[in-house]
Amino acid sequence: MTHPQPAPEPPTPSSVDQLARAGGIRLYGSRFQQNPTHLYSEMRAEHGPVAPVLLEGDVPAWLVLGYREIHYVTTNPQIFGRDSRRWNAWDRVPSDWAPLPYVAYQPSAVFTEGEEHRLRGGALHEALAGVDHFELRKQVEQIADELIDVFVVRGQADLMAEYALPLPLLAISRLYGMPESDAPALVRDVMASGDSGEEAVRAHERVAARIGGLVAEKRRRPGADLPSRLLAHPIGFSDEEVERDLFLCMGAAQLTTADWTGNTLRLMLTDERFALTLAGHRRSIGQALNEVLWEDTPTQNFIGRWATRDTRLAGRVIRKGDLVVLGLAAANTDPDVRPNSYADAVGNQAYMSFSHGEHGCPYPAREIAESITETAVQVLLDRLPDLELATTADALVWRPSVWMRGLTTLPVRFSPA
Ligand code: HEM
Structure with a gap:
């Protein structure tokens, strides 16, 4: 007599780690520096809208390349949470x-969730x-004029170091109601704190002390500024919580807005559709x-979201605690959503650039970024009407980062004044 055999166990799906190692997609290195769009479309063709990848140090993660899939992840925070403490690969992350x-x-x-x-x-x-x-646009006009005054006599400048990079932070210092005399030191320290070593640590401490002093001052003497509005909010923030949120906004606003400015200037200086209208047509x-x-x-x-439980996304098995990276640039060029080039996207603002859902970049923050960037570009083109690139478009170098897209330098020339 034969006994019935137990039904075979369904095969255990491979983990993101195994898949990423087998697939070998490394989401780092110089490959992503010049033309990442091309790489994302290759990855999409090979792996579909959700790909297992290895981040720096071969740390495994899922990269969501599909527009619809990012929309799903960001609108379901109960499945894809924001609190990184649930990550199942912390033991793989080096301290540096x-x-x-x-x-x-x-x-x-x-990093907060829910209520x-x-x-x-x-x-x-x-x-x-x-x-x-x-008021913000007026302040940015003044900041832009002061930055241009420094290099206008030379007839040449690096628009990244001398304009796009310092400008957003100077604008934020006005939103924070900081004394104007403190702003240059804040810019120096924030820039220095991004490096490594002892001096970077000290610079970070000086920024923290400045923000701490600012919050204490606004508690004593409130003004028409962001810290005072946070302190006065009925939620009853502590000084420490306000300091954290001011740090958060400064970090979230600085390089993003600087790169939006730099990348817009690059486009206008290198693409003849814009070159034709540089001086005259504001609309452009x-x-x-x-x-x-x-x-x-x-x-x-x-980075990112962390799965709160085992789930599936575009047919992939995502394990509880897996890291999910939002591929915002890839989503913007997802052929399911945007079959052709930018020609079809003029005036359409459905990009994923600010992400989506309750943790997406807050709408008022997007408007702040737009006021700063648009005014910065406008003032520059008004002041330097014969502005041109001082190198060839091909010689411009992007920073080697898969996270942020911006230029190392943007050398230009113009008639000195
Ligand atoms: C071009 C400029 C900017 C870009 C591309 C950008 C993009 C983003 C992205 C991708 C996120 C993450 C969303 C997510 O987790 O799903 C984010 C979050 C955030 N951004 Fe922006 N941002 C910009 C400017 C700003 C500015 C100017 C501010 C503030 C003045 C700001 C404040 C924030 C804050 C507070 C968050 C966190 C929201 C939360 O977790 O609840 N951003 N931003």
Whole structure:
């Protein structure tokens, strides 16, 4: 007599680690520096909308390349959470891992979830929405004029180091109601804190001390500024919580807005559709800003979300605690959503560049970024009407980062004044 055999166990699906190692897609290195769009379409063709990848140090993660899939992930925070402490690969992360600042849990609005995020994020949203854009644009005009005054006599400049990079931080210092005399030191310290070594640590401490002093001052003497609005919010923020959110906004605004400015100027200086209208047609600035968010968005890939339980995404088995990286740049060129080139996207603002859902870049923050960037480009073109690139378009070098897309330098020349 034969006994019935037990049904075979279904095969255990491979983990993201095994798949990433077998597939060998490394989401780092110089390959991504010049033409990442091409690489994303290759990855999509080979792996579909969700690909197993290895981040720096061969840390495994899922990269979501599909627009619809990112939409799904970001609108389902109960499945794809924001709190990084649930990551199942912490033991693989070295202490000097470059993306650690984006991943290490901090008690700021970014890593909160559920009701807590609704309250904290909501308060931040309201405080950002209180910004007077007429006043902001006036302040940015003044900042832009002062930066241009420094190099206008030379007839040449590096628009990244001398314009696009310092400008957003100077604008943020005005939104924070900082004394204007403190702003240059803040810019120096924030830039220095991005390097490594002892001096970077000291620079970071000076930034923290400045923000701490600012919050204490605004508690004593409130003004029409972001810190005062946060302190006055009925939620009852502590000074420490306000400091954290001011740090968060400064970090979220600086390089993103700088790269949006730099990438827009690059487009206008290298593409003859814009070159023809550089001096005269204001409308083209808005088109260039929009095109950059589709084609060369500042935040290319974003870490991230962590699965709260085992689940499936585009047929992939995602394990509880797996890291999911949002491939925002890849989503913008997803052929399912955008079959042709930018020609079909003019005026369309459905890009994923600011992400989506309750943790997406807050709408008032997007408007702040737009006021800063648009004014910065406008003032520059008004002041330097014969502005041109001082090198060839091909010689421009992108920074070697898979996370942010921006130029190392943007050398230009113009008639000195
Ligand atoms: C071109 C400029 C900018 C870009 C491309 C950008 C992009 C992003 C992205 C991709 C995220 C992550 C979304 C996610 O987790 O799904 C984010 C979050 C955030 N951004 Fe922006 N951002 C920009 C400017 C700004 C500015 C100017 C501010 C503030 C003044 C700001 C404040 C924030 C904040 C507070 C968050 C966290 C939201 C949360 O977790 O609740 N951003 N941004």
